[in-house]
Amino acid sequence: MKMNAATSAIAALPQIRMTIWNFCKLDSLLIAHADEWCWRAAALLARELKRSIVMDDNQIPPNVATMGSRVEFRIEGTGLTEVATVVYPGDGHLYEDAISIITPLGSALLGLSEGQSISYAGPDGRSVKVTILRILHQPEADRRRKTKRVDETVNTLQFELV
Helix, strand or coil: CCCCCCHHHHHHCCCCCCEHHHCCCCCHHHHHHHCCHHHHHHHHHHHHHHHHHHCCCCCCCECCCCCCCCEEEEEECCCCCEEEEEECCCCCCHHHCECCCCHHHHHHCCCCCCEEEEEECCCCCEEEEEEEEEEEEECCCCCCCHHHHHHHHHHHHHHHHC
């Protein structure tokens, strides 16, 4: 099978993973609002959705950036490390360090694992490379930890009652 340049470029991108919930909500937002958003951001988000591996929320690894994740990252060439929380449009006021998914950087971060890098077109059209250093908080992993603690507490209480 012969690949065209666009297919070849997408195949060279790092593998990304996304939760079912994130995928469905972002797909709906893209369909409803893409014509209102910056075309580069909408195109990048559409590309990321198209190539993502969609997983159950309970199965997404804790080192993957999902919606609501707080991510430590570095933009190549700046030497600076930054921290941001990846948010849905309109949720920026909820976090001091919010980066909207409808920005090229927000779309680029989503689905990457710690250590992965991806390039996207910056405001001037030049390539910008971002690398995820650490996932500081992931909502799905936090929910799993809390559920496990509740289950352990319930099991302990049941044992003590017997």
